[in-house]
Amino acid sequence: DGGITQSPKYLFRKEGQNVTLSCEQNLNHDAMYWYRQDPGQGLRLIYYSQIVNDFQKGDIAEGYSVSREKKESFPLTVTSAQKNPTAFYLCASSRGLGWNQPQHFGDGTRLSIL
C-alpha cells in the first residue's frame, strides 16, 4: 500500500543531543513537509521541500535541520539548539505545491526530553 512511514513512533532525547526523525513516502510525491504539534494545538510548519536537494524554512525552523537527498525521504534532525523539543512531529507529502493539492500525513513521532 502507498503511504508515508514515520519512525520511530516514540523517541527520547537527552540534553545536548541531536536526534533524527525518519520520514519515507512511496506515493511518488514531489513535495514533503514537517510539522510540529503541541498539545491541544494545530500544526505549525517547520520545513518543506518541493524537489530533491531543495528545501525551505517554515514558521518555526530554528533548532531544526532537514535534508532531501532522495525523492522518497525527508529526515528531520532536532538539534540541541531546539530548547523545547517535546512535541508530536508529523511528516506530510503532496504531489506538488499547488493550492489545490491535499497533503497526506504519516502517523507521527512523539519526541520527549529525558
Add this chain to the structure above:
Amino acid sequence: AQKITQTQPGMFVQEKEAVTLDCTYDTSDPSYGLFWYKQPSSGEMIFLIYQGSYDQQNATEGRYSLNFQKARKSANLVISASQLGDSAMYFCAMRDKGAGGTSYGKLTFGQGTILTVHP
C-alpha cells in the same frame, strides 16, 4: 489576525445525528484551497475533504460535506449520520500564498474542534 478560526473548542452530537463544525478563514489571495482533517486520539491526520476557491459547488465525500460560503469566508464541515468512530479532533486548514505571496507551500491550521459522539 488568525488566518483560520475554529470557534468551537468542543462539540457533542448524538449517534446518527448530523453535526456542523465551523471554520472561518482570512486571505487576500484569490486562489486558495480549504481542507478538513480528522485526528483520532492515535494521532494520525486523515484528509477528509477539499474545497477550492473557484469551485461553484459544495464539496461532498460520503458522509462529509463542506458548506462553502465564499462571501462570508466560511467553510463549515457537515458530518451526516454521526458514528461513534467519528469522535476525534477536526482541523480546518487553508493553503494560500501566505506572507510574501510566493509559494503555496504551507497549510495553515486552525486550533481544532474536539467532536464527541454519544451513543
